[in-house]
Amino acid sequence: MPKLKAEEIIAAVEEKFGGRVKSKKLDAIDPFFVIEPGDLIEVCTFLRDDSRLRFEMLNSISGVDYFEPDPKKAPKAGFEPHTEVVYHLSSITHHHRAVFKLILPRWKDNKPGELPDVPSVSSLWKTANWHEREVFDLSGINFVGHPDLTRILLSDDWVGHPLRKDYEFPLEYHGIRGR
Amino acid sequence: MGWLEGRFEESVITTSLEQAMNWARESSMWPMTFGLACCAIEMMAVGCSRFDIDRFGAGAFRATPRQADLMIVAGTVNFKMASRVRRLYNQMPDPKFVIAMGACTCGGGPYYKYGYNVVKGVDLVVPVDVYVPGCPPRPEALLEGLMRIQDKVRGMKDLTKEQPIDVPIPSRSGYVLLPPELSDPVKADAFAKKNKELATPAKG
């Protein structure tokens, strides 16, 4: 079975989905492509089931927050505030890997406190269940269609999502001083 | 021992009940099996043959708080765990002692600034008798902490409860000489105060 290069994988996805691949970066250490959240399920199904690709394994889902809380440094930060969700996939059959990203606004409809929506892929890969709960817990992404989207690491009554850059540490938690 | 002394044969030892109880208590400190993070590994090393906490009578690690006298909080305490730590402490029978082992339990340690879920010192949750700093502390340091607890037990006045809390530094019988700035309680207090001032985080 042929092992595909990252460029070939991205080309295969582009061939199938055409303009729905928003952008790609081939000179990165892990070449990646960017898609819209709306196309996620379709693209993932293709990646998993196509006989050339066969990505049976989801290595990780990560949330990345691009935000500079210091207003003075914000113009020099080199990026607009946004959030990314990064998916790493591996194929056991062909021994190749793929990376792709979703680019989201930090808050849904720019209303602070409203978490951005992403469709859940836990129906495709069982392992996504806990990964998505972790991303929800720490980075604050709402995975639509997840069977049980609750906090996985922090306690259930925790306020906020700690890996967001504008997160404020709790002053106290159940009577224990926090700062 | 006053008038009792010398009235019996040589093989008879007289002592006060208090001393006898304290001696028995200090020589059979049963710690609770309870490790939260990396410091627990060092605590296990203390339990093994190389450092051998059994030499001090504290080798019987109990798997239930109801049989333990000593709680060695070894590792990072986070908010989710804090309520459990307090509950375990409440379940231990009196008299009970707590060793805060490691920088994390002494005051947050490496997670002091950016650890959003780490309790900044286990003394915010349970009363601590002896602090053993270090990240992680050497096994010898934990043994020293245990010996300090034993000093504390030796100084206990009541048969049942009430540890003497008015002595900030337990007076030791030997083995370790305290540095001059800690040699008496007044100096030790001043030293602690100075350290606290030095350690106050800079504003902003």
Ligand code: SF4
């Ligand atoms: S003090 Fe250091 S070794 Fe001990 S639990 Fe904390 S981080 Fe780990």
